[in-house]
Amino acid sequence: MKRVHTSRLLTLLLTAATVVLLGAAMVNYHHQHSSGLPDDGVRWSDAQEKIQAIQITPGGPGAKAGIEVGDELQSINGLATDNITEVTRSLHLVGIWGQASYEIVRGGEIFQARLILEPLGIEQPLIYYFEWSLAITYLVIGIIVLAKRTSRPMVRHFYLLCLSSFVLYAFSYTGTLTRFDRFIYWGDVWATLLTPAIFLHFCLVFPRAKLVSKIRRQAAKWLYIPALTLLVLHHLIAAGTIDITSWPLEVTHMLLNRLEYALLGVYLLLGAASLQIGINTNKNTALNQQRKWLSQGALAGTVPFAAFYVIPFIAGWDIGPNQSLVVFSLALIPLTFTYAIVKFRLMDVDLILRRGASYALTAIAILILLYGTATLLNTGVNAQPLQDLSPSLWLLSVILAALVFNPLRNRIQATLEKRFYQERYNYRRTLIDFASTLTTETDLNLTMITLSERLVKTLGLSRLAILDTARQPENNGMLQLLHGVKLVDRNGKPIRSGAVFNLDPFTENFDCSNEKKPYYFVEDPYSYKDDTAGHRSIRDLDLHYYVPCNIKGSPIAYIGLGRTTTGDYLSSEDLALVLTVAGYFAVALENARLVSSLEKQLAENARLKDYNQNIVESLNVGVLTLDLDDHVESWNTQLELTFGISRTQAIGQPLMTLLPPGLVRELERIRDNSETRNLYKFALRAEDFPNPFRPPLPLNEEMSVRHEQRTLNIATAPLIEKDFKPIGRLVIFDDVTERVDLEDQLVQAEKLSSIGLLAAGVAHEINTPLAVISSYAQLLAKRVSDDSNQEEILKKIASQTFRASEIVNSLLNVSRTSPHEFAEVDLRQTVKETLALVEPQLRKAQIEVRCRIYPEAMVILGNAGRIQQVLLNLFLNARDAMPQGGQLLISDEVKHGTAEDFARITVSDTGTGIEPTHLKRIFDPFFTTKSRHRGTGLGLAVSYGIIQEHSGRMSVESELGQGACFAIELPLISTKIHA
Secondary structure, eight states: HHHHHHHHHHHHHHHHHHHHHHHHHHHHHHHHHHOOOOOOSEEEOOGGGOOEEEEEOSHHHHHHTOOOOEEEEEHHHTEEOOOOOOHHHHHHOOOOEEEEEEEETTEEEEEEEEEOOOEEOOOOOOOHHHHHHHHHHHHHHHHHHHHHHSSTTHHHHHHHHHHHHHHHHHOOOOOOHHHHHHHHHHHHHHHHEEEEEEHHHHHHHHHHHGGOOHHHHHHHHHHHHHHHHHHHHHHHHHHHHSSOOOSOOOHHHHHHHHHHHHHHHHHHHHHHHHHHHHTTTSSSSSHHHHHHHHHHHHHHHHHHHHHHHHHHHHHHHOOOHHHGGGGGGGGGHHHHHHHHHTTTTOOHHHHHHHHHHHHHHHHHHHHHHHHHHHHOOOOOOOTTTTTTHHHHHHHOOOHHHHHHHHHHHHHHHHHHHHHHHHHGGHHHHHHHHHHHHGGGOOHHHHHHHHHHHHHHHHHSSOOEEEEEOOGGGTTTOOOOOOOOEOBBTTSOOOOTTTHHHHHHHHHHHTTTTOSSOSSSEEEEEEGOOOSHHHHHHHHHTTSSSEEEEEEEEEEEOOOOOOOTTTOOOOOOHHHHHHHHHHHHHHHHHHHHHHHHHHHHHHHHHHHHHHHHHHHHHSSEOOOOEEEOBEEEEEEEEHHHHHHHOOHHHHTTEEEEEOOOHHHHHHHHHHHOOOOOOOEEEEEOOOOSSSSGGGOOOOOTTTOOSSSEEEEEEEEEEEEOOOOOOOOEEEEEEOOOHHHHHOOOOOOOHHHHHHHHHHHHHHHHHHHHHHHHHHHHHHHHHHHTTTTHHHHHHHHHHHHHHHHHHHHHHEEEEEEHOOOOOOOOEEHHHHHHHHHHHHHHHHHHEEEEEEEEEEEEEEHHHHHHHHHHHHHHHHHHHHHHHTTTTTEEEEEEEEEEOOOOOOOOEEEESSSSSOHHHTTTTSSSOOOOSTTTOOSSHHHHHHHHHHHTTTTEEEEEOOOOOSOEEEEEEEOOOOOOOOO
16 A cells, blocks of 8 residues: 555656646747847857957947957956856846947957847757757657556656656756756756656666566666766856866857767667667567667667767867757657657557547647737837736637637547548448347357458458357366467468467456456467467467457457557457457357257257157147137148148138037037047048038049048047147047948958858768769669650750759859969969950950050969959959940059058949949858849859959949949069050
């Protein structure tokens, strides 16, 4: 705490001293330009203990009064003049344009010379203005350093150097010998002696006393002794304590000046040399570069000044106008100091200079405006414009200046910044507006690309990186590079997005809430020389600033920035812009992550929904969900195929408008909100549906509701939430029509089996009497061969006996289950051969045969004779169904199944057709639609059994009056598909 108070007190004292010295310098400048000194046109010397004229200005007051070189001055207006000081005092007492009476001694004679004193010219040489510019430069640099780095080591020392240099170059006494002029004189003397000592001290211990050798620290303490010795000597001589009356005052003054300038030159050279020796003695690259610029500037400024001005001046040589020009080389010292500070950007010099320049130009413009206005208002001969203003006009001018100052300053500052930043000016002005638009962007990659491009263009960056702080387990807790611009590692290889870096050396202890330094600064990345992951990462990235993107006080990313393309560090104004942009980018990044998370969650939900939907769609049963008001909420594809009603039509519709009323009533009857209920083998027909949703004529007989009756098994269950609250119903429709058909076929097979058992039991009993009857009938026929009538009767008996025997044999064929020998059978060849057998009969019956049998083989495993028996039966049945003639269409095709392929043979006729009530019994034994004496009803039953023996299927379709179509499907063992 004591150190803090001491620091503040020292800063306050320096500030007060600066104000006093700056005010004194400005008053002194005013005196140098506004008030001339009385001049008699004679240069007097007090050598040899007398005042003697050594030079006469032609045309001056002395020359006009007849004063000549060598004349001795005794008094002026009766006041004795024993030395040069009394001459100057007497001239000031007379004043400009005053009349003075000189008592002159020439050749031992005394005479009076009367002359009018004229003003000494007040025009200053160019060097005077140069020194003033140099003084202002030192003071501005010092103020900037002190304001920005008050707590840094050696800052006050550096400021003291700048302040003393300001006094050295700004103070110039007028010779009026007033108290103020004496203050200026002694200030100049002190500055001349102390400035080189302070400079050498600064150079010896730069950048910090603790970092230099003990010898340098000791030398820095002793170097003030010569300066203080000369200062004390100067004061003692001026006070008269040391008697030098034997020396002329002019000689004494010249001797002291030579000693002081000798000390100035020696100390400046020693300071520059010490800076040069200290180069590359520090590990900090930026510090070494800064020391290099300081030493080179000091050498370039001091060597010419010492060689061509100080040494000739000490030697007593006359300093000519050309030699005086080397004073300009001293400007290299503050210029290189400024360049070193700006180049290596330890402070915001350029920023402060621009702002200071804007304030200064604004003040100058207002003063010019005020002075010009006052001049116009006061046009008298001896008018003094500002002094003659009334208090009311002064007050009005102050108010107007206050009103105009800020707008004018902003305009000037904008102009300066536009010239400084050039093409980057517009980017800087719109950067914040651009950053605010980032929060509306949800595409993270696009956000990072546009942000990086804008920052690089606005700040002129050499490299940039955006690092993610979301430490994923796969990254081993390191930061991941999201996006980079011009990033290469220490080996020159490009650094790609996705690379990971360990920045724990500063991120672990970094305090994002620190308002004074809300970012991390790496002055020299290559100073991190350890072979650790963290140091390697810092060297590879080669970034100097890491600006956190904070959300709720925690960084979610870092924006890493390098130097500018010109090698400069960023200013505080640049960093303020980046910090503002980082805040917007943090929000944009968080929004993008939230959107990405939501998108992933939505995608996952959609995937789960699709997965569940696929499960429902993959079921071979219809699934229907209803809300509590029996409105449809879901309708799967199987229902679309079963009922012919699309999902779009069904969703949102009441159930009673979609399905037959009878079905809806049954569903309501079995409704139960606590358990599953079932409805078995519900018969459904197309004509039962409401008109808007009545299915059209079916295109797919296997999947659509057909005009014949369909059979459904229906299950209904309550649909509940996780908390068992009912939200609707789940209804499942299982089309079991084919299953029922298979069951009917099984019943049919069981009938055939029963008939087979019956036939096996009675066949022998029937065949024996039939054989006896046939034998006796034949025997009697031989005996009565002479009687034709009786013979005819006996033949009829034998014929009917044979017919009865055939019926018994057919019955045995139906019941026969013993396997026949199977071989490869060309089904198409068998069709052709069978058709050739019945072709004469078909032609006789006026039946046109149309075949669509392809020439390629269609091979099955079976018994050719048995297959031919089936085909023959179908052909003859078709003939019998067309007593008036017609068309018989025979076609084949290959059907591809999931497990095996089938050969399909269809036999269609244009006969009378089969009644719908007879279709289900058409394959029953002894069922026939023929006349009583034309059919036994066993042909189709036998054929059905043969096809089943061959692992095939046999079906029929028919409409009364439209003919019939029988289809046979048999498994193929070798399929050749027709091209």
